[in-house]
Amino acid sequence: MMRHTIYTYSKEYFNKLYEDRDEQGAIVLSISQVPNKTHLDNYIDRGLDVEVDLTSAISLLMINQESLYQFELYLNTIVEVEIRFIIEEKYAEKALDLFKFIFDESEKLPLYTINKSEKEDGNLNGETVEEALIKKVTNLKNDGIDRLDNHLNTNIIGHNDFKNAFIEKLKSFSVFNSIGEHKVLSVFLLGPSGIGKTEFAKEIHNFFNVDTSLIKINFGNYSSQDSLNSLIGSPRGFIGSDDGELPRKLLKSDVGIILIDEFEKADKKVFNFFLELLEEGSFTNSLGEVFDLNGYVIIFTSNLDKKSFTTKLPPELRSRFDIKSEFFPLSVEDKNTYLSLKLEKLISKLNIEDKEAFREEIEQEIKDIVYTQNNLREINRILRDAITRRMFSWLP
Incomplete structure (x- = not known):
């Protein structure tokens, strides 16, 4: 029986791998999400590329190998399906050792692996790996x-x-x-x-x-x-x-x-x-x-x-x-500051010639809400409603 390659990734890059595969129309599954070959066939029939991650299984088998035989039988039922097996890099050697009749080599996924110099330096294009x-x-x-x-x-x-x-x-x-x-x-x-x-x-x-x-x-x-x-x-x-x-x-x-x-x-x-x-x-x-x-x-x-x-x-x-x-409701002074900042940000995005005059009209209309309202969401709603009314009144 032909043996297979298992592909490795660095733990720090798993999120990126998962997101990239999703954008590419592929899917990454943990081995625990694959109960049988039929489950995989359903994905294949839908035209999806599938990668099955063995990390959780190998980490468990490293602690307790009582289920090794049963798991190897299970792997043999799915290994011929058109899928790719992946694993966190630190478990790759153990996977090759445990399943030498199924896998004969490991290969790094280059976009999702940190090389040795990067690990030693803690640097990746000028940033730490985490950054x-x-x-x-x-x-x-x-x-x-x-x-x-x-x-x-x-x-x-x-x-x-x-x-x-x-x-x-x-x-x-x-x-x-x-x-x-x-x-x-x-x-x-x-x-x-x-x-x-x-x-x-x-x-x-x-x-x-x-x-x-x-x-x-x-x-x-x-x-x-x-x-x-x-x-x-x-x-x-x-x-x-x-x-x-x-x-x-x-x-x-x-x-x-x-x-x-x-x-x-x-x-x-x-x-x-x-x-x-x-x-x-x-x-x-x-x-x-x-x-x-x-x-x-x-x-x-x-x-x-x-x-x-x-x-x-x-x-x-x-x-x-x-x-x-x-947290307590803002003071009247703070609400005025909040209102001015929100109004300034919104007006700066509007296509209005005389922004200063427009702002003065809005401020005059809603000046009393700082005394009657404590909820900032409600203040925002009133502000937006006032802007909407003024915008339509300014239209030719």
Whole structure:
């Protein structure tokens, strides 16, 4: 029987490999997602190129080889299908050793492998490997943290005590993360809706100037009985099984910022999941795949007040959050500043000859909303409605 080649990739490049294959109309599957040959045939019949990742299986067999014989029988049933086998590079030699009658060589995937000199130097085209792949706050040097501080002060109005506390904690996080003593920076923001909690996470993400979306999980959209399965995926064979919202979004993002909205609506299983995640800095999805979140910032938000926070969340979880802050409505002065900035940004994008006169008309129309509205989303809506009315009145 003809033996096959197994292709290797560097762990740091898996997300890029997964995304590239998706864009190319191909699919990458963990071996745990392939129950039988018929399953593969369904993909092949749809004209998809398939790569099957053996990493999880080999890592398990390195610990316990009791199922080696059965797994080899299984591999022989699918090996002749027109697919390609891939594996994380550090497991390739063991795969060749265990399955020498199936695989005779390994070959690097050149676009998804870090060469030796890059590993030794920690440099990839002038950037560290992590910087080239996932943008994280831990990659920022002193001037980078200063630039983030300026960005937040420019784009987040009010909440000055919190912003200062966050930057100080970020400096501490950078130091202790570098020696393996602090895996994930966690922030819990309390307060009513529409006062800037979500905006804070968005602005940290915007600071990195990337095209991918912010990773956002909203527990207000989850059903309570299946929250954890919806979050990290349910085992194969379960009705309605899927890969989980968090793993899917992690694979598509290149910024180490996660926003968890309406966290108070999660259940006990989810609380326990995040308790472990904040301690370990990683989690394992329903397919046995490990997601390393070392260096990430996770921002939790809730509409709870400080008193409700202490009764709703268990004490062991509350103690895991690095920063806990209650947001309050902005002052009239801050709302005026916020309104002026938003108005200036919107008008700058409009095709209007006399922008100054247009702005003055809008300001006159909506000047009183800073006294009647605290919700920034509602202020934005009123502002946009006023601009729309004025735009149509200015049209010839």
